[in-house]
Amino acid sequence: MKKIKYILLLVLVSQTFVFTSCDSDFEEVNTNPNDPSSVPADLLLAGIIRGTANILQSSFNGGETGSCWVQHLGKTIYNGNEYYIPRQSSIDGVWETLYSVVAKDAAIMEGLANLQGNNNLEGVALVLKANAFHNLTDIYGNIPLTEALLGDTGNITPIYDDSQTVVYPAILAMLDNAISLLDGTGTIDAGQDIMYGGNWGLWKKYASSLKFKVLMRAQSGGYDATAELNALMNSNNLFSSNSDEAKLVYLSAEPNANPFFEALVNGGRTTEWSMGEELVELMKAKNDPRLAVYAQEVGGDGSGGGYVGKPAGIRDIGNSIFGDSGNISLIGTKYLEAEQPYYFMTYAHLSLLMAEAAEKGLITGSAATYFNQGIAASISANGVTGSPNVSYVSGSTGITQIAEQIWIALYMQGFEAWSEWRRTGIPVLPLAQDAIVTSIPSRYSYPLTQQSLNNENYTSAVANQGADKLTTSLWWQN
Template identity: 25%
Template sequence: MKKLIYLFMMALVVGACDEGFDELNVDPTKPPQIAAANKLTAVQKFISSERYDNWRAGMIYQSTMMQHIATTAGYWDGDKYTWNRGYASSLMDRYYGNAIKTIEDLLFQLDEEEAPDEMKAIVRILRVFAFSRLTDLYGDVPYSEAGKAVLEGIFLPKYDAQSEIYPDMLNELEESAAALSSGTSGFGAADVIYNGDQAKWKKLANSLMLRLGLRLIKVDPAAAQSWATKAIAGGVMESNDDIFYLQHDNNNRNGISEVFAADGNPRMSKTFIDFLQAGNDPRLPILAARRGDGSTAAEDLIGFPNGLNSAMLLEMTGEENTDAYAEPNRDILAAFEAPMIFQTYAEVQFMIAESNVRWGIGGDAETAYNNGVRAAMKQLSLYTDAATIADADIDTYLAANPYDAANAIEQIANQYWVATFLNEYETFSNWRRVGFPTLVPVNFPGNETGGTIPRRLTWTENEAAVNADNYQAAIAAQGPDILTTRVWWDVE
């Protein structure tokens, strides 16, 4: 009997020890795997990014090169075509360290967890968007080996040719659109852009396909037409409800709004203000306000010329400050909870109008143009109800500024330029693609480009030292790492 009791007690002890064995063998120094849904939220916020790169690559460089913004401040290099390597490489620095790394990790996790294809498709679309920004801004970039340091031990990724990146991105969008249907994805509410709505992601995939397809217009017109046809047929954005944007809040602030909070130097470019005033555009008092007193009256909104410093301004006008000039309307545009807009229905309509002009596809060009103008004006209400433009005011504008078939490409591109204000990555890419609006270059003393508008920004300085072989191979393939080197699709 004692022997039986002893064996029973041993069984209890062994059983009790075994019950927590799995937990005891978990390494307490390593965190558990983060849920894929949480990683998706992080990816979407990483794509919107922070003040650092929105300030440097986005505003300091591109907004001024595209003559939306102007300033006397010397460190706003894009206004004067001077070069600050750290500013120019800021998107590369932030996206690879945050968005790209997390996207690659999330795709690996979704494969490991055998997640549904629709979840993978959403991440693949975000991957294409992030890489399209990088390659459009810099040209050849790490792509096939990027973000693989932990997953595959690739610490020094090669630079892929943009001519190879683009076909892969377009194929990724085509496959992702095919994997999406209707209903809610497995990400659910963790998808802070579309709340898991598969139909909206599908329309986004096709809308991005249209954007990237049209990028090829100078280098491969036949491919541009083919991809534009496929994108429109697949189903693109249908209204402002489909806009691709991230709504920020006080806990996750809009990076451009943080720029406005930190920097009082930006003024609205004379080129931009003059265009809006010439058309009596109802967006003018929403986008601009006089620096000195906040007036939004049209007669008080004076644009500031690009390419001046304080001494040049004093010599030219006798003025010592810029308070009399218009700045971005802080009451509307500078709220920390402002949306970060990536692609809009208005842009899609303008691209459809252009596609019809070029190839006769997509429906009536004039109708699409009018739809684009209306949508671009209506989308400003995303910032605040105070930015709502009445339908009657839009009707008046369209009647006074009707579609002009004889100058359609320029007219469409000019409206695209207005519609993408503050989405300067897209403004810069579309200007290089079509050559409109007609911008007047500046020739600031000591500029880096010989008085021509830059065609790209430059790679991060660390690459020249840490990833030297691949960096030098990229230079050999694409051209010098300078502001005037053109990316593959931006042929002369």
């Protein structure tokens, strides 16, 4: 019955079909209106991919919170986010989009593909749905999952599920199912698949690599991931080069250009953003060639002014030297291009996670080899040559080196950089100068709509997880 509702909902939302009450030629006009073979299950795919990328890459979301909270970026004006006053619209918008636009449409596509026997597309839908819930739980903590997406059945007050015992296992199960389904059966419309052009094998690699990342995050919270990590290593289904990685390459003009290009370049706000001091100084200390791509020289590239980052969270920024964009480095021009991709997951990130897993004895192989592989992948993706001045040293030093390189490699991947920094606690970052809370935020608070429209379950979630504050730690957090 639920599958039929998926079809009906798609019909209502897309208005693809027009129904008539005319009696003449009824059979010819209305032949099988609910036949799943007549409903293009691919129809939602591009919107799900773009919806995910746009909300997480938004300068207000991944930029002002994720990238600023991990001190990759700073702002020279309107910088309340830096001392930990996030926009309420960001808190509400990320929740609403990942549920209503991404996870809901992915579930509809999953149901339609299942009815059509299209294993490949069903697998893709599960990967995108799993990624949506993964982001939701890592941003907010306990979230609705088992009773989520059931508004069309009348359930508009879903319970919140425990992130550790329910949500993460459910995400892993979705990915396992996706990996199994992605077997070459069925088709993926290349025109709708704006990430992989219909290549089911690459979707399988993304599903497997995403599972590796989810397992490493769960492992940090005490989950025994050893057997599953080794199974993935032996599957031959993980990313093996930069060409495998999951990314959306944006187009050259609005409304399908990179959100940073649209907001900063087209919006005339490039000088309102700067590099963070912690990132610049660490990269300078390691003579990292990526710095020349990540950042502009003070006064513009070619000025000879070198690279200067801004300390985090100066409330009276206008009366500081850092309030003048001419004194600090701005975001590198490559990362402000219209076609700069949004990365769902990179080969560099996977390789560095493999290095961590090897160093911890969770998988076999050389941690140093994976470490150097990850740096090389990131260097190549940034179009530079050489390598930072870092030589891998096994043990606790190696764990620190890996976490630092993950932090560096995730530049401009705001929410992911924030999640990995919360997981490792490396590098040690100073509290914002004028912080209004006692630590760098651990999570988003819940949307105000949850307090008003789903108060009973919201209250229960807070009782189970801890106060609905930015500083309440998540279960896998360092």
